Amino acid sequence: MKQNSNKKRVVVAMSGGVDSSVAAALLVEQGYDVVGMMMRLWSEPGIGPAAPANRCCTPDQMADARRVAGLLGIPFYVVDVQDHFRQTIVQFFIDEHANGRTPNPCIECNRQIRFTYLLERALALDANYLATGHYAQVVHTPDGYQLRKGLDPNKDQSYVLHVLDQEKLGQVLFPIGGYTKPEVRELAQKFGLPVASKSESQDLCFLGDGDYRRFLQEYSQKASQPGPILTSSGEELGQHEGLPFYTIGQRKGLGISASVPLFVLRKDVARNALIVGPKSELGQQILIARDVNWLSGRPPQEPIPAQIKIRYKAKGIQGMVVDLGNGRSQVTFHEPVFGVTAGQGAVFYDGDVCLGGGIIADGVNLLEDTATSADSVQAVTAQTTPSLQLADIQVHS
Incomplete structure (x- = not known):
């Protein structure tokens, strides 16, 4: 594609929703040479009342994106990523659940699809940037690029963008990161976009009916195997229906009775056992994150204070x-926390600046640590971890 020599080219990842549509409109208004691009992603066949389609790229979504592109006067392309998405993101989702972890597929999609595969397609079109409708901000400082939270605290998506490195931060644009969601809808009306009042989907995009239990039962025999519910001491209290169907900290719906309330403490994949116990055993003050990415490209040489988010919508702790x-970091919380879940992201912040993050490791991952890392964990643990008391446990949502 021939580029307008007087303008920088931006490929906008369009979804047919209001956020990416306004992102494209803002870039056109700012004078960029804008190209719209939409990914056709895999979805499971034969599920749901309508023709099967990934929720991010249904025929209606594609029609809306194409309509917006036509209104803005920009070219629009659809890239078929179905096979790659199925082999990476969907299989990752299945495998992680089968191994007792609770993944965030949006993080992995950003790592492997949106800011790798799609970014490469954008650069192949001689684009200078890839833009998306994420609520986050990139700031260029004398020390390099920083990823900062989006202005709207209710929509900030920096948590799922912690996988970006310095090179990619210099190649991406987040045009709506400095706006709130209501302001984005107002901009959509100002630009005359037909998606201004369009609702948002909260479900996993590749599930035909939004039912992840049914999906795992169909696609992973291992994930849906029943097994024992055990106390920490090994007493069997009942049977679970499959480890993926329970969350750390869950109390209701376990189908067991005891003299005190019992919570899910962990998942023992080797025994296919769900381990439960009283609230006094639930608090966790230390976690190990694997596959850690430091956005500056330079891991800290000394322990650093930070606010750590252990789930997308959680507050920083x-x-x-x-x-x-070796791509691993230890987090030591000032207070015991509730709901630390293997497979979720642990993302580190200094105020609004995202420093980096990784994936919360489970017991199996911890065994893979080097002896040096294990020694470091023990040393820091001995210095910073008091004994846990029931009154010390604080629930974070």
Whole structure:
């Protein structure tokens, strides 16, 4: 594609929704040479009342994106990523659940699809940037690029963008990161976009009916195997229906009775057992994150204070982060926390600046640590971790 020599080219990842549509409109208004691009992603066949389609790229979504592109006067292309998406993101979702972890597929999609595969397609079109409708901000400082939270605290998506590195931060644009969601809808009306009042989908995009239990039962025999519900001491209290169908900290719906309330403490994949216990056993003050990416490209040489988010919608929790090498970091919280879940992201912040993050490791991952890392964990643990008491446990949502 021939580029207008007087303008920088931006490929906008369009979804047919209001956020990406306004992102494209803002870039056109700012004078960029804008190209719209939409990914056709895999969805499971034969599920749902309508023709099967990924929720991110249904025929209606594609029609809306094409309509917006036509209104803005920009070219529009659809890229078929179905096979790659199925082999990477969907299989990752299945495998993680089968191994007792609770993944965030949006993080992995950003890592492997949106900011790798799609970014490469954009650069192949001689684009200078790939733009998306994420609520986040990239700021260029004398020390390099920073990823900062989006202005709207209710929509901030920096958590799922912690996988970006310095090179990619210099190649991406987040045009709506400095706006709130209501302001984005107002902009859509100002630009005359037909998607201004369009609702948002909250479900996993590749599930035909939004039912992840049914999906795992169909696609992973291992994930849906029943097994024992055990206390920490090994007493069997009942049977679970499949480890993926329970969450750390869950109390209701376990189908067991005891003299005190019992919570899900962890998942023992080797025994296919769900381990439960009283609230006094639930607090966790230390976690190990694997596959850690530091956005500056430079892991800290000393322990650093940070606010750590352990789920997408969770508030940041105060703690210390220590780089252990080999892509691993230890987080020590100032107070015991509730609901630390293997497979979720642990993302580190200094105020509004996203420093980096990784994936919360489970017991199996911890066994893979090097001896040096293990020694570091023990040393920091001994220095910073008091004994846990029931009154110390704080629930974070």
